[in-house]
Amino acid sequence: MRAVVFAAVGELTVAERPEPVPGPREVVIETAAVGICGTDTHVLDGEFEGTVFPLVPGHEATGTVVALGPGADEGPSALAVGDHVAVNPSSTCGECDLCLTGRQNLCRAWNGMGVVRADGAAQQRFTAPVANVFKLRPDTDVFEAALIEPLACAIHGWDVLPRRMADHVLVYGSGTMGLLMAQLAPRAGAASVTIIDVNPDRLVTAAEVGIEHRYTSAGDADRAEWDVVIDCTGSIAAIEDGLPRVMAGGVFQHFGVAPADATARYSPFRVYRDEVSVVGTMAVLNSFGRAVAMFETGAIKAQPMISHSFTLEDYAQALRMFRAGQGRKLQVRPNQDTSRTLLGQPGQRR
Numbered sequence: 001m002r003a004v005v006f007a008a009v010g011e012l013t014v015a016e017r018p019e020p021v022p023g024p025r026e027v028v029i030e031t032a033a034v035g036i037c038g039t040d041t042h043v044l045d046g047e048f049e050g051t052v053f054p055l056v057p058g059h060e061a062t063g064t065v066v067a068l069g070p071g072a073d074e075g076p077s078a079l080a081v082g083d084h085v086a087v088n089p090s091s092t093c094g095e096c097d098l099c100l101t102g103r104q105n106l107c108r109a110w111n112g113m114g115v116v117r118a119d120g121a122a123q124q125r126f127t128a129p130v131a132n133v134f135k136l137r138p139d140t141d142v143f144e145a146a147l148i149e150p151l152a153c154a155i156h157g158w159d160v161l162p163r164r165m166a167d168h169v170l171v172y173g174s175g176t177m178g179l180l181m182a183q184l185a186p187r188a189g190a191a192s193v194t195i196i197d198v199n200p201d202r203l204v205t206a207a208e209v210g211i212e213h214r215y216t217s218a219g220d221a222d223r224a225e226w227d228v229v230i231d232c233t234g235s236i237a238a239i240e241d242g243l244p245r246v247m248a249g250g251v252f253q254h255f256g257v258a259p260a261d262a263t264a265r266y267s268p269f270r271v272y273r274d275e276v277s278v279v280g281t282m283a284v285l286n287s288f289g290r291a292v293a294m295f296e297t298g299a300i301k302a303q304p305m306i307s308h309s310f311t312l313e314d315y316a317q318a319l320r321m322f323r324a325g326q327g328r329k330l331q332v333r334p335n336q337d338t339s340r341t342l343l344g345q346p347g348q349r350r
């Protein structure tokens, strides 16, 4: 069986590995699709907190159950061979003060498949505990469903965002996270959604998923202020542009990942005088099953969001393309033998 392996910081190889064997209450999953995101580049570059090398990357995964460990077919999360599934990559200690106060996403011993010390899904088959494995409907597109993991992060983002019906929402960044947050906004009660991206090509995707108001600069929009402003870029320029556009009594959310040592400037007087809330959001908290439900109800237009699929052998090429900001969501499909462009080729999408 073939696997992508991050052998050490900056060292990427494709290696032959033994077939995985499921332990108690684990299953083996044959990988369908794995999304690539900024986290994968941070892991390879040694910038992700706590990564233990060597590590198989891949935390946005779907696939088909092919083997069951003892007890995996029992209990509320019972699985069967042949089930299509999406996998929550997070595991938490259940013992620390944060876990014991309902903040498992901030667990002091947090472990993520493909990012910390458990192998991820950029391999032909992988094991996962049944508690992390969510069954999909048989008619759900198992490749597009790899967007469920980032969608679970977006749902947690909305969970922690104080909001009201009829809010006007402004989103910075028309990448995967911005597009997911913007598509969820009407579901969260927004009266209007505006999306900003300095790259006009990315706004084409926003149009294709149905975001009505799109600009390369918020200054060009038909409003001057918004109840909710969400940064999905991590760019200091976007953050400094967006915070002053929050209406009095409104909310600014940091969703994008800024560099760990970066600082941004804002007016404390303005935050005080106009009761502006600033909130952060981190990963997934009890939102994975709800992400499956929202995905399967059609809340997200997934097809225009995914532009390319790559074989395991072309993983390095996929990462180069990601770093260059090319394409839309890039996926690795470890059991397919050709890398392909998925957009603009009707009938050739599988």
Ligand SMILES: [Zn+2]
Pocket (backbone or CB within 6 Å): 036, 037, 038, 039, 059, 060, 150
């Ligand atoms: Zn990710």
Ligand SMILES: [Zn+2]
Pocket (backbone or CB within 6 Å): 092, 093, 094, 095, 096, 097, 098, 099, 100, 104, 107, 108, 109, 110
């Ligand atoms: Zn914990």
